[in-house]
Amino acid sequence: MDKKGPDKKERLLAALEQGMVMIHLDARRPGVLVPQHLRDEPHLRLNLSYRFDPPDLSVSEWGVRSTLSFSGTRFTIAVPWSALFAIASHVTKELFWMYPDDMPAELLQQTQVTTKVSTQEVLPPPAPEARPRAVLREVPGEKEAEPPEGPPDDPPAPRRGHLRLVK
Template sequence: MDTKGPDKKERLLEALEQGMVMIHLDARRPGVLVPAHLRSESHLRLNLSYRFDPQDLSVNDWGIRSTLSFSGTRFTIAVPWSALFAIASHVTKELFWMYPDDMPPELVQQTMVTSKVPAQEVVAPSAPPVEARPRAVLREVPGEKEAPPEGPPEGPRDEPPTPRKGHLRLVK
């Protein structure tokens, strides 16, 4: 176990006591077990909770194990502490911890570039330099503004409108 394991474990357990937690991990690291389509993710986010069904969440000195649902299919994940680089509580926004030493190099560089630090100042061993990309700027596009129609809407006045089927559905 790495030296940060106990600290990560304590902080994750503290956040789980509050409710749902999102963990940020590098799925390419050794020991990580996730569905095949997610194994190449450098920044994978997973939600954990003691209330998930089945209630098999295990946090120990090695790392984290739990059965989660991915597109309706259950999969037992395993995440060693060395792959975990951030913990965030959904309940209290104040509980957020980052471990920059465990972040993937490309994520560190992307963060530096988007925070407007010149690429030549980004130093990461064995990582190619990242060129600064232009940032998109949102602007209002002038167009014709439609005036509301005058008078009452046309259509049958005696019949009540037919109820529409809702767009929300219950997912179990």
């Protein structure tokens, strides 16, 4: 087991105790067992939980094994610690660990990782593009019949406007 294996194992187990966890892995690494159509993925994300059916999730000194569902078909995956480069908790958003030494080169270039003397710092990704905001406008309702001639007995009730979302 690599030197980061125990740290990854402890952190994964702690996150699993909280609930569902997403692991980030390089599916091309030796020892990784995933469905054929995912084997060339440099950044594969898998959700793990003790509550998944069947509940066969095991975290060992070697890595992680579990039966997961891929497009409705069950498949037993195997992920050695050397292939896992990030752990994120779905429950507590602040639980997120990265292991830049195990990240694929393609991702290191994308995330702009800068190396310092004793630590590695991951810079935030660029801001997402500005998307147009939805605009709400009032849409006239059905026309009412002409008011009767003469003085009204009661003032008419105010009409409610109708809003429609325009994208």
